[in-house]
Amino acid sequence: MTPNAASGSSGSSGPSRRSFLASTAVATAAVAGGMPLLAACGGSDGGSRGGTTSGKNAKKILPAYVASNVVSPDIPSKNGSSMGFTGKLDVGTLKTSVPKKLGKGGKVTIMSPFWGSPPKGDCAYYTAANSMIGVDVRWQNQDGNTYDQKLGAVLASSDIPDVVVIPGWNMTAKIPSAIIGKFADLGPYLSGDKVKEYPNLAAIPSDAWQRSIFGGKLMGLPMPASYVQNIVPLYRQDVFDKQGYEVPKSADEFMSLAKEITSPRAKRWACGDMKWTAFNTFGVISGGEKALSWTVVDGKMTHRMETPEYLEALEWTRKLFAAGYVHPDFKLGKSQATDPSAKFAAGEFLIWNNDISNWYGQQAIQAAQNPGFKVWGMDLWGHDGGNPVLWAANPASIFAFVNKKAPESVVRDVLAVANVTAAPYGTKEWMMTNYGQEGTHYTLKNGVPVKTDKGNLEVANAYVMVASPASTIAHPDLPDYTKGMVGWQQRMGAFTKKSSFWGLQIVEPNRYTNLTNDMEQLEDDIVRGHKKMSDMQQFISDWRSKGGDRLRDWYKKLLDENGTAAS
Amino acid sequence: MSHSTVPRRAEASTPVQNPVASGGATGPREKNEPGRPSLRLRFRRDRTLLLMTVPAIVLVLVFNYLPILGNVVAFQDYDPYVSDNGIVSILHSPWVGLENFQQIFQDSAFWNAVRNTLVLFFVQLLLYFPIPIVLALLINSVVRPRVRAISQAILYLPHFFSWVLVIAVFQQLFGGAGLLSQLLRQHGFDGLDIMTDPATFKFLVTAQSVWKDAGWGIIVFLAALASVPPDLYEAAAMDGAGRWRRMWHVTLPALRPVIALLLVLRVGDALTVGFEQILLQRDAVGPGAGEVLDTFVWWNGVRNQDFSYAAAAGLVKGVVSIGLVLAANKVAHLMGEQGVYKK
Numbered sequence: 027m028t029p030n031a032a033s034g035s036s037g038s039s040g041p042s043r044r045s046f047l048a049s050t051a052v053a054t055a056a057v058a059g060g061m062p063l064l065a066a067c068g069g070s071d072g073g074s075r076g077g078t079t080s081g082k083n084a085k086k087i088l089p090a091y092v093a094s095n096v097v098s099p100d101i102p103s104k105n106g107s108s109m110g111f112t113g114k115l116d117v118g119t120l121k122t123s124v125p126k127k128l129g130k131g132g133k134v135t136i137m138s139p140f141w142g143s144p145p146k147g148d149c150a151y152y153t154a155a156n157s158m159i160g161v162d163v164r165w166q167n168q169d170g171n172t173y174d175q176k177l178g179a180v181l182a183s184s185d186i187p188d189v190v191v192i193p194g195w196n197m198t199a200k201i202p203s204a205i206i207g208k209f210a211d212l213g214p215y216l217s218g219d220k221v222k223e224y225p226n227l228a229a230i231p232s233d234a235w236q237r238s239i240f241g242g243k244l245m246g247l248p249m250p251a252s253y254v255q256n257i258v259p260l261y262r263q264d265v266f267d268k269q270g271y272e273v274p275k276s277a278d279e280f281m282s283l284a285k286e287i288t289s290p291r292a293k294r295w296a297c298g299d300m301k302w303t304a305f306n307t308f309g310v311i312s313g314g315e316k317a318l319s320w321t322v323v324d325g326k327m328t329h330r331m332e333t334p335e336y337l338e339a340l341e342w343t344r345k346l347f348a349a350g351y352v353h354p355d356f357k358l359g360k361s362q363a364t365d366p367s368a369k370f371a372a373g374e375f376l377i378w379n380n381d382i383s384n385w386y387g388q389q390a391i392q393a394a395q396n397p398g399f400k401v402w403g404m405d406l407w408g409h410d411g412g413n414p415v416l417w418a419a420n421p422a423s424i425f426a427f428v429n430k431k432a433p434e435s436v437v438r439d440v441l442a443v444a445n446v447t448a449a450p451y452g453t454k455e456w457m458m459t460n461y462g463q464e465g466t467h468y469t470l471k472n473g474v475p476v477k478t479d480k481g482n483l484e485v486a487n488a489y490v491m492v493a494s495p496a497s498t499i500a501h502p503d504l505p506d507y508t509k510g511m512v513g514w515q516q517r518m519g520a521f522t523k524k525s526s527f528w529g530l531q532i533v534e535p536n537r538y539t540n541l542t543n544d545m546e547q548l549e550d551d552i553v554r555g556h557k558k559m560s561d562m563q564q565f566i567s568d569w570r571s572k573g574g575d576r577l578r579d580w581y582k583k584l585l586d587e588n589g590t591a592a593s
Numbered sequence: 594m595s596h597s598t599v600p601r602r603a604e605a606s607t608p609v610q611n612p613v614a615s616g617g618a619t620g621p622r623e624k625n626e627p628g629r630p631s632l633r634l635r636f637r638r639d640r641t642l643l644l645m646t647v648p649a650i651v652l653v654l655v656f657n658y659l660p661i662l663g664n665v666v667a668f669q670d671y672d673p674y675v676s677d678n679g680i681v682s683i684l685h686s687p688w689v690g691l692e693n694f695q696q697i698f699q700d701s702a703f704w705n706a707v708r709n710t711l712v713l714f715f716v717q718l719l720l721y722f723p724i725p726i727v728l729a730l731l732i733n734s735v736v737r738p739r740v741r742a743i744s745q746a747i748l749y750l751p752h753f754f755s756w757v758l759v760i761a762v763f764q765q766l767f768g769g770a771g772l773l774s775q776l777l778r779q780h781g782f783d784g785l786d787i788m789t790d791p792a793t794f795k796f797l798v799t800a801q802s803v804w805k806d807a808g809w810g811i812i813v814f815l816a817a818l819a820s821v822p823p824d825l826y827e828a829a830a831m832d833g834a835g836r837w838r839r840m841w842h843v844t845l846p847a848l849r850p851v852i853a854l855l856l857v858l859r860v861g862d863a864l865t866v867g868f869e870q871i872l873l874q875r876d877a878v879g880p881g882a883g884e885v886l887d888t889f890v891w892w893n894g895v896r897n898q899d900f901s902y903a904a905a906a907g908l909v910k911g912v913v914s915i916g917l918v919l920a921a922n923k924v925a926h927l928m929g930e931q932g933v934y935k936k
């Protein structure tokens with residue numbers, strides 16, 4: 027498993043949840059090979075159905091944007107970062123963004139990925155949130171780390187829940203075609219000015235809605251995200267300070283630092299699996315989604331696998347494993363059954379690349395038991411010691427979809443839920459979604475809300491998965507962490523480039539969707555020494571002849587016809 | 594409908610199989626024998642018994658035979674998402690004939706899975722299969738009932754642990770940062786890489802199976818041992834046979850039919866070497882060593898939603914397995930044993 031989402035989720039507030047998800051996503055997506063495949067609509071050979079919707083066609087169905095100015099952020103978004111709120115939150119004077127309940131009291135079942143141990147279905151948090159919304163939401167929480175393994179079977183059945191939450195990194199193989207075939211067009215409820223009935227949804231940025239278009243229809247309720255890469259090399263700053271370790275500035279410096287730290291006899295290793303950080307520091311084109319893996323390099327449409335940086339990053343990671351600097355548990359890959367956070371807290375390893383939400387999440391969870399514990403994030407370095415070259419992630423990667431068979435009353439109730447969960451920071455609705463009920467799930471310490479044990483247990487995942495406000499980082503209990511995280515995004519954002527298909531939702535034709543299914547598996551095999559670099563070169567040349575080259579032409583044509591979304 | 598099908602089917606196959614009502618027939622090998630009561634009579638006579646088999650037959654039909662029809666997707670490019678109804682989806686999916694099979698036979702990942710499956714089967718046959726027999730002999734030689742009951746309980750217990758638990762325990766003990774490795778390191782040796790070494794994965798998996806299930810496997814052998822008449826041992830002892838000769842000439846011959854039967858069953862099941870256990874550890878060693886046929890089917894079908902491809906692979910496995918059962922059964926007959934069935 028990847029950066030552990032579970033811990034992030036319980037500690038973090040709304041905005042961050044997205045990120046932890048993302049981390050897992052990354053892992054998975056990568057595996058999948060990036061794949062939203064999409065299929066378009068069509069049947070099996072659906073070349074015609076694949077593609078994307080952008081420009082004028084998209085404008086027709088996108089919801090109108092009406093900014094919300096409930097609270098203005100202390101740190102405005104810059105370079106694609108989230109907004110940061112560091113000022114004191116006065117719980118007594120929270121604003122109300124949903125003056126009257128829109129829910130009609132219907133029952134809505136929602137299947138969603140969940141990182142960690144889900145609470146009971148009738149827990150106090152769910153009851154309180156449901157009564158605020160006016161809809162009886164029944165959660166079907168599924169393990170987020172293995173969500174991709176269940177999704178395909180659930181969507182193939184005739185009994186799909188009213189709402190299914192699907193992260194972009196789980197849109198592998200035929201899932202995109204399932205989305206197009208099985209979920210409802212929300213255009214009739216949200217396109218253009220219709221969205222104004224749901225003001226918090228109207229305040230979701232248009233680039234997030236753009237990503238919610240599947241098969242030419244507005245289908246997803248998005249969770250907006252910062253487009254800066256979400257994987258941060260987190261490290262134990264307290265141990266670094268004590269031992270006098272310096273944060274590395276190049277691939278070589280990292281390697282020698284890792285050597286210095288590692289001492290298996292003392293049960294200490296330098297790091298976890300650093301593959302995703304290697305991709306970032308070597309400037310490899312983003313692998314979070316299939317379409318993001320393509321961009322024009324020197325005039326030629328190129329897949330990330332075909333770049334020398336990709337192989338260099340794998341080779342560096344392989345050396346890290348081979349030298350024995352990686353904690354042995356990470357050799358298990360996705361078979362890793364136990365949560366690494368306890369080992370991180372125990373100092374068994376000191377550097378952990380993880381979703382940015384865990385920067386705060388690990389601190390919030392561990393600080394209570396280990397007073398000296400301090401986690402911080404490293405700036406990404408360029409492998410040669412220069413500035414890094416980073417590739418943008420998508421501005422929304424998690425979507426909630428409504429079952430096509432759901433009657434209008436259910437769709438309206440779902441939108442009522444989304445309108446509450448998308449409420450911005452500083453409102454009662456945001457507080458309920460992210461912190462639960464005062465007294466039960468959080469208490470005020472010096473005027474700052476701090477989650478109780480019950481809050482940490484129950485207020486995790488769930489409602490934040492339905493739809494979210496513009497990407498926000500706000501941790502009233504640890505404002506320094508908000509500053510650290512937003513600052514990191516802004517510094518890294520300055521080095522971030524957008525690839526050709528950034529921001530679009532692209533469905534590949536069915537016949538190409540299986541091409542990269544085994545790619546991430548092979549990456550993981552190589553870095554762990556089970557396969558050789560030459561196996562990857564073989565894989566790439568097979569990939570080209572089996573359809574990679576035709577897929578390249580398909581993407582080139584798509585770019586010629588649609589242009590990019592990035593402005 | 595099952596009322597009528599059962600007897601009719603039975604009759605149709607009389608030359609091979611004995612019909613339900615064979616008890617009353619004297620020379621039941623030939624069709625329409627004069628001494629045999631008519632179908633109607635037999636039906637009336639046995640209707641209560643037949644009625645009692647109906648629920649079982651319905652269950653078998655619905656859960657074992659009906660789903661077999663779904664194998665048709667192996668010959669299609671099946672897309673489960675074109676409709677909410679699986680049958681409609683099948684009707685709407687294009688027919689591709691043997692294309693999936695052609696692809697499978699050219700797929701190196703498939704042959705890799707076949708190879709791993711067979712290697713694992715032989716390793717388990719050699720290292721796992723004999724162990725329950727030896728354990729059963731050991732337990733059988735324990736005289737004091739209390740000791741016997743306790744050792745049996747200890748041997749059976751791991752069978753009731755889930756695979757997740759078994760593997761977690763192995764990881765804690767033998768993992769790269771586990772008890773054993775750290776102990777070695779503290780004494781100046783290198784740590785071991787038992788859980789993530791592809792080269793020794795087959796032995797790791799076999800060791801886990803032995804630890805978990807070998808105890809449970811002795812039950813059948815114990816039952817067979819219990820049925821050996823004690824006077825045989827007495828007679829052999831009187832004739833001067835020692836412990837080993839008694840085991841060789843009395844005990845083992847008594848176990849032979851059971852061993853042969855289990856061996857036939859095991860060979861027929863050769864392509865099934867464990868699913869959950871291997872899936873849980875597949876990523877730890879990579880599919881090069883950790884992919885077997887069942888996980889191959891799972892990966893392609895459930896994980897990649899390529900249900901047609903997975904169904905085709907599953908069918909190939911099924912057909913080969915039937916061949917193996919028939920062959921193993923034949924061998925058992927040649928050795929003079931009963932086997933699974935007899936004509």
